[in-house]
Amino acid sequence: MSYIPTTDEQQQKMLADIGAGSIDELFADIPESVKLKNKLNIPGAMSEMELAAHMRELAGKNINLDEFTCFLGAGAYDHYIPSVVTNLLSRQEFYTAYTPYQPEISQGTLQAIFEYQTMICSLTGMDVSNASLYDGATALAEAASMACEATRRNEVIAIRSIHPESREVVSTYTKFKGMTLKECGIKNGVADLNSLKEMINGNTAAVLVQSPNFFGAIENIKEIAEIAHENKSLLVVSCDPISLALLKAPGDIGADIVVGEGQVLGNPVGFGGPYLGFMAAKKEFTRRMPGRIVGETVDRSGKRGYVLTLQTREQHIRREKATSNICSNQALNALAATIYLSVMGKKGLKKAAELSLRKAHYAYKKLMETGLFSPAFDSPFFKEFLLIYHGDVEKLNEHLLERKIIGGLSTDKYYPEFRGGYLVAVTEKRTKEDIDRLVSEVISAC
Amino acid sequence: MLKKEENLIFELSVPGRSTNLLPECDVDETEISEMIPLSFLREGEIDLPELGEVDVVRHFTHLSQKNYGVDSGFYPLGSCTMKYNPKINEEVSKLDGFMKVHPYQSEKTVQGCLELLYKTDKFLSEITGMDRFSLQPAAGAHGEMAGLMIIKAYHEHNGDYKRTKIIVPDSAHGTNPASAAAVGFNVVEVKSNDRGGIDIDALKDLMDDEIAGLMLTNPNTLGLFDENIDMIAQIVHEAGGLLYYDGANANAIIGISRPGDMGFDVVHLNLHKTFSTPHGGGGPGSGPVGVKRQLVPFLPKPVVEYDNGRYYFDNDRPLSIGKIKSFYGNFLVVVKAYAYILSLGAEGLKKVSEAAVLNANYIKEKLKKYFHLPYDRTCMHEVVFSGQWQKEYGVSTLDIAKRLLDFGYHPPTIYFPLIVREAFMVEPTETESKETLDEFINTMIEIANEAEKEPEKLHNAPLNTPVQRLDEAKAARSPVLKYERR
Numbered sequence: 001m002s003y004i005p006t007t008d009e010q011q012q013k014m015l016a017d018i019g020a021g022s023i024d025e026l027f028a029d030i031p032e033s034v035k036l037k038n039k040l041n042i043p044g045a046m047s048e049m050e051l052a053a054h055m056r057e058l059a060g061k062n063i064n065l066d067e068f069t070c071f072l073g074a075g076a077y078d079h080y081i082p083s084v085v086t087n088l089l090s091r092q093e094f095y096t097a098y099t100p101y102q103p104e105i106s107q108g109t110l111q112a113i114f115e116y117q118t119m120i121c122s123l124t125g126m127d128v129s130n131a132s133l134y135d136g137a138t139a140l141a142e143a144a145s146m147a148c149e150a151t152r153r154n155e156v157i158a159i160r161s162i163h164p165e166s167r168e169v170v171s172t173y174t175k176f177k178g179m180t181l182k183e184c185g186i187k188n189g190v191a192d193l194n195s196l197k198e199m200i201n202g203n204t205a206a207v208l209v210q211s212p213n214f215f216g217a218i219e220n221i222k223e224i225a226e227i228a229h230e231n232k233s234l235l236v237v238s239c240d241p242i243s244l245a246l247l248k249a250p251g252d253i254g255a256d257i258v259v260g261e262g263q264v265l266g267n268p269v270g271f272g273g274p275y276l277g278f279m280a281a282k283k284e285f286t287r288r289m290p291g292r293i294v295g296e297t298v299d300r301s302g303k304r305g306y307v308l309t310l311q312t313r314e315q316h317i318r319r320e321k322a323t324s325n326i327c328s329n330q331a332l333n334a335l336a337a338t339i340y341l342s343v344m345g346k347k348g349l350k351k352a353a354e355l356s357l358r359k360a361h362y363a364y365k366k367l368m369e370t371g372l373f374s375p376a377f378d379s380p381f382f383k384e385f386l387l388i389y390h391g392d393v394e395k396l397n398e399h400l401l402e403r404k405i406i407g408g409l410s411t412d413k414y415y416p417e418f419r420g421g422y423l424v425a426v427t428e429k430r431t432k433e434d435i436d437r438l439v440s441e442v443i444s445a446c
Numbered sequence: 447m448l449k450k451e452e453n454l455i456f457e458l459s460v461p462g463r464s465t466n467l468l469p470e471c472d473v474d475e476t477e478i479s480e481m482i483p484l485s486f487l488r489e490g491e492i493d494l495p496e497l498g499e500v501d502v503v504r505h506f507t508h509l510s511q512k513n514y515g516v517d518s519g520f521y522p523l524g525s526c527t528m529k530y531n532p533k534i535n536e537e538v539s540k541l542d543g544f545m546k547v548h549p550y551q552s553e554k555t556v557q558g559c560l561e562l563l564y565k566t567d568k569f570l571s572e573i574t575g576m577d578r579f580s581l582q583p584a585a586g587a588h589g590e591m592a593g594l595m596i597i598k599a600y601h602e603h604n605g606d607y608k609r610t611k612i613i614v615p616d617s618a619h620g621t622n623p624a625s626a627a628a629v630g631f632n633v634v635e636v637k638s639n640d641r642g643g644i645d646i647d648a649l650k651d652l653m654d655d656e657i658a659g660l661m662l663t664n665p666n667t668l669g670l671f672d673e674n675i676d677m678i679a680q681i682v683h684e685a686g687g688l689l690y691y692d693g694a695n696a697n698a699i700i701g702i703s704r705p706g707d708m709g710f711d712v713v714h715l716n717l718h719k720t721f722s723t724p725h726g727g728g729g730p731g732s733g734p735v736g737v738k739r740q741l742v743p744f745l746p747k748p749v750v751e752y753d754n755g756r757y758y759f760d761n762d763r764p765l766s767i768g769k770i771k772s773f774y775g776n777f778l779v780v781v782k783a784y785a786y787i788l789s790l791g792a793e794g795l796k797k798v799s800e801a802a803v804l805n806a807n808y809i810k811e812k813l814k815k816y817f818h819l820p821y822d823r824t825c826m827h828e829v830v831f832s833g834q835w836q837k838e839y840g841v842s843t844l845d846i847a848k849r850l851l852d853f854g855y856h857p858p859t860i861y862f863p864l865i866v867r868e869a870f871m872v873e874p875t876e877t878e879s880k881e882t883l884d885e886f887i888n889t890m891i892e893i894a895n896e897a898e899k900e901p902e903k904l905h906n907a908p909l910n911t912p913v914q915r916l917d918e919a920k921a922a923r924s925p926v927l928k929y930e931r932r
Contacts, residue, residue, distance in 0.1 A: 001789040003530050003722075004801045005879035014804055014880060018811040023800045026807055026824055027702055029671040034708045040701050041572050044791025048534050051789050055781075059543025061558030063551065072548050075772060082467050084499055088506045096515030096531050098523055099728035101859075104851055104911040105447065108513030109727040112506070115455050118928040122493040128927050131728070134584035137772040165772045172746075172768035176595050176629045218486050246478065248488050261772070271559045272549035272773025274584065274730030286925065292728065297921035303451060305913040309921040315587070315624035316862075320633040325624035328585035328718070332726030342455050343502045346494040347464045354478065355471055361481050362473035380482045401555070409550055432472040 001045055063406075065269065069434045070406045071363075073384045073425020074214070075136070075163050075261060076269045079242065079352065080429050085266040085339045095332055099292070103307045104299075109331060110306035113294040116338040123244045124258040125251025126280035131292035132334040133326065136238060136261025137166040139277030140208060141173035142290045142324055143236045143257045146281075147206035148179055149323070150288055151234060155180040155203045159191040159224075161213035162238065164414040170208065179205075189217040189377035189386065191224055200231045206257075210238040211250075214414075215376070215423065216360070216384025218247065225254020241265055241278070241337075243382045245346075245353040257281045266340030267333050276333035287313060290324030355428035356383035359435065363426045366439045372446055376418050384425040386411065386418065391446055393422055399445035405438055448511035449912050455505055456929050459495035465502070512912040513727070514856055520882050522809075524828045524859035524871025525619065525667060527697045527719035532789070535722065535782040544781050549773040553758050560757035563774065564750045566734075566784045573787075573795070574693075574713045575706020576736035580745045582775040586694060589714030589733030590625035590661075595767040596712055596737060596744040597659045597688050598629060603744070603765060606686070609658035613687075615644055617668060617863045619694060622661045631658060638865055642821045643672040649681055659688040664708065665695050665826035667863040669806065669871070679709025688712060688741075696720045697875065698803055698827035701796030711738045721783035732779040746770050801876035802827040805883060809872055812887045816894040820866050828873035832866050841897040841904050843868040848915060849896065851908035853889045 006014070011023070020026060027035075046054065070078045089095065093108060100106030100113075113131045120129035133139040144156045156174065158167050160183050167183070174181045184199055184207075185192045191209060200207070207228045211219035221237060228235040236257045237250040242264050244250075250258045263275035281289060287310060295309035315322040344352065360383045367373055373387040387408075389396060397407040411421035426435065479487065497505075514521075521528035539545070547556055567579040583589035594612065601609040612626040613634050623633040634652055639645040643666070660682045665671045672678065682689050691710040697720045699705075705713045717723050718731035725731070737745060747766040748759035790798065803826050810819065810829040817831040833843035847857035847870065859871040874883060896903050908914060 001532075002794055002797065003532060003877045004797060005877065006801060006805075010880045011801070011804060014808045018807055020807070023804060026800075026803050027671075029673050029824060029826075030699075030703050031673060031676060033676055034703050036701065036703055036707065040792040040795065042569055042787060042792040042795065044788045045794045046788050046791070048789070051534060051785055052538060054788065055538035055785055056541060056543075058558040058562055059538075059541040061561065062543040062547045063555040064542040064546040065548060066542050066546055070548060072550055074550055076549050078548070080468065082465075084503055088503065088510075090536070091507070091510040092517035093510040093513035093515045095536075095724045095726050096517050097513050097727045098521070098526050098528060098725045098856075101523070102514075102847070102851065102857060103916050104848070104908050104913055105512075105514040105856065106727075107912050108509035108511070111452065111454070111512070112509055114927075114929070118454075118456065119494060121928050134588060135772050138584070138588075138770070163772075165769060168769040169771060172595070172770055175768070176598060178630050218482065222485075244488070245492050246482065246488060247486055268545045268778075269548045270545050271547040271556065271777040272775070273771070274732075274776035274779055275772070286927070293925075293927060295921040296926040297917045299913040299916050301914055303913055305916045307916050307918050307921050309918065309925060309927075311922070314620075316620035318624070319620050320623035320627040322620070322624040322627070325587045325591060325621050325628045326585075327587045327621050328725075328729040328731040330584075330726075330730045331728035332724075333730060335727065338455075339502065339506055341494055342497060342505070343465055343499060344467065344494070345464050345496050346491050347496070348467055349492065349494060351468050355468060357478065357481060358471055358473050358476060361476065380486065382482075397552070401552070406548065406551060406555075428468055435473070 001048055068404045068406050071408050071424050071426065071438060072406050074409045074423055075165065076272065077264050077425060077427055078269060078429055079264050079427045081266050081268065082343050084343050085336050088339050089332060089336055094335060100308060103305065107305060110294050112335050112338050114296065114306050116334050117294060119338060119341045120278050120280050123241050124280045125249025126258050127283040128286045129278065129280040130289050131294060132329045133277035133279055133291055134330060135275045135277045136259065137169040139259035139279045140166050140238050141170045143259050143279060144170055144174060144206060144208060145177060146257065146285065146288050147234045147236060150285060151205040153203050153205035155182060156206045156208055157182045157184050157199055157204055158208040159184050160186045161190060161215060162208060162210040163214045189215050189379040190219050193223055193227065196227055200227060200233060204231060204233040206234040206236050208236045212240055212243055212382040215386040216381040217379040218382060221250055221255065222253040229254065242349065242353050245350040257285065262337050265337035267336050274330055274333055276330035276337060288323055291326045291329050352428050356426060359430055360385060360426040363424060363435045366435060367442065370439060370443050372442060376421060383427060384423060387422045388418060389420045389422045393420060396445050400441055403441050405441060447912050448508055452508045454929050455495050458501055458505060459497060461496060463496045463498055465499045519854055520878060520886055521856040522858050522872045522874050523856060524873040525694055527873060527875055529722055529875040530877035531722055531724040532786065535785045538785050539778045539781040544778060557757055560750050562781060562784050564752055564757055566780055569787050570715060570734055570736055573700060574736055575704030576713055577739045578742045578745060579734045579736040580749060581734045581780050582746045582771050583733040583735055584771055584776050585729060585731040586714060586716045586733040587621040587625055589735045590621055591628055592735045592746055592770050593690055593712040593714055594625055594629040594631065596741050599744045599767050600741055601658055608656050611656050612658055613652055613660040615662065617666050617865050618661060618663065619667060619692060622692060642666065642668040642670040643674055644678055646674055646677060649678065653681060653685040655686060657685055657687040659690055661690040661692055663692040663695050665698050668821055668830050669825040669828035670821060671826055675708045694719060695827060698799055700799045701792060702799050711741060717779055717783040722786045723779050723782040730776045730779055732776045798876045805874040805876060805878060808883055809874055809887060813890055816891050828871055830866055830869055830871045833868035833870060836897040837868055839897050839901050841901050843870050845904035845907065846893055849893050849904045849907040852910040855886065
């Protein structure tokens, strides 16, 4: 296949027009020593029909969540995506545009980001939001750097109940930036506050906490904020935006910077990406935020309009002195989130949250009744919970898979202290029948 | 494009209106406060708009009508490679077997995804002459960051802790110095020579045992291939440094020359530029990072391996820089790039670069009588002009760009690279026809005439767009960053 419209004849004419003998002549600046002598070893070219068949075959080697019932979460969730989200995202004016450098012909992207920023502020209880970051984990890492810059301190404390992959990403970022990362232990599935009080010190820039945390348990943000603020450290909270339809906004209970994984807002699980990380902060940190920010202004005729703003924070102006190196964000995923929140609205988001909560608690109760599990702890949870399985988790999941159920996650690799740990997620998409089937198959597995 | 002002979605909200998308609860309707303590629960309702489905659809449709994409028309935004995004790639990336796959499913249930990642790594390695790629970076700047972390980890692994400096040319993209700083390097700038390449003597003067590496875009941001690349590589390597290739301009060299053969040790590619995946209004992108053999152990983990008919993740990589993103990168973007590579094949890919370079040179030759061309030599996939002749009539490059909007074009990149006064950088890409180029050339000539004879037309532009020029100073001086109910 080729997407080059110029014909050979036209190319010859163009070459003649510019006084070049051949296309090769145009590459004369490339020294012979570094020119490729042979053809690339790449298969193809495929026609569109062959390509479609090949891709279907490849996709067919994966099992997918439409055919299997999923109880797997751990950072990527099978929430319902309204039809309008997918439909509107496929408008070419959105998805084939670049970063809105020319605001006069990018008002669509810019206004949508402004609306996104407003919604994120409203969910998190913060003053200012950026236009999105790569994902929840990198957003947490960026927040850690931001806190170090803002406090002129060099150490961050991450609670062990934060998603293990997020902690790994924070660890990579901080290691190369010369920051110190410390881990605070957990008690009953949430931050061990006594341990935090002992660890925190004059060099602690921020405490990082996730709520609901990796185990689905809800952290006591207010008390953690008090400990952090007493020490003049900042509190960075990573959260599930759907949970915020029910839970107190982190900004109202002491968070200074709020981040999170925005996948749940209308983005497919997609084997891990692309997702979006959101980031919102108190007003005083506005000029320390990484990434794009959109602001309202007026045009020459006084008409309301939107532009990328506060760009003196950014790499294309400040180069090595920028607040971060971010250039691209996840605009289309943020647009999905904006459309999702618009169509769900205040009632719909609350319903998604309540259904997930109730169904997760129903599943918890039913699984416990089998007598095959014991609770890992008894902290309140949202849509995900950790149980200790008395048998072999791998065999259990194998058994479930044969019956078209994708079981929970074995957490032994990340948390050896909970041997047999089994993390189960339940969204509004799981019916009572799905859950009852899971429970009966769990019983039949033993 | 739609000129009528579109209200903010919050202004469209009507109390009590909603779209009912979810079913009723089919399990026990336990009181919420019995599951979550009251002290954790939000008081009152969350502040989101209340709308019907048709309100939402019209709103975002109207917003889309205030936007310009590659499908709308010519988008010669230099350094951004705004080529056509094939529809089949969008379609296949939405297959259930890719889109609805959970990242923590067991390996045997995701063999198709793993095969795709593994093969894309092989393709990109072959295209660039590197030994191994990681597809984890989410964007070009993220790939740069990963690559610089690898360079740092490599030197430190060799006990070479003194190497704290990265050299960046004065023509480089802003992300280069910003990424170096983000990884804890000090940035040293090297100036360009009068042919637009690196000043070799200046480079030699900078070399010492504190240099960790050099970041280079080749062809550079002037659209020019640095003919001294062999010598540059030798100078850096002899001093113990490594060479980093910023792949932003790779659309000029696919199938023609490979960074690995030029002496580069680390490469990042932008799948959303060279490999045709759409930019989405600013993302998601994908910025895979590739390395030569001695650096493979330092790649982000996990990497995908193949053994005995089975693909699997290798997490046991003790020298790895670690993870830089959740899961495995922007997978669905990688799917589109994989499809693009297969649809073109080796010869098709080479033709991409040939046509991209021909198109840029065609524009250069046709316009150089009308706009100052600071480096008058064969260019690669893009050409940098200067608006300095028009400046004499009181017309700036910004005015030229804004006038182009009235003619229905997306303007070139302006005021970049920084080393050219009143710069504008035109990158036509290979997917534009001769007719489109000719029309654009004629429009630019008309604008050059207007600049001389009717400069106010340019000062007042654009008039034909949803909004006129916006007051950016006001936006920054008194920031309004969210909607406040009045």
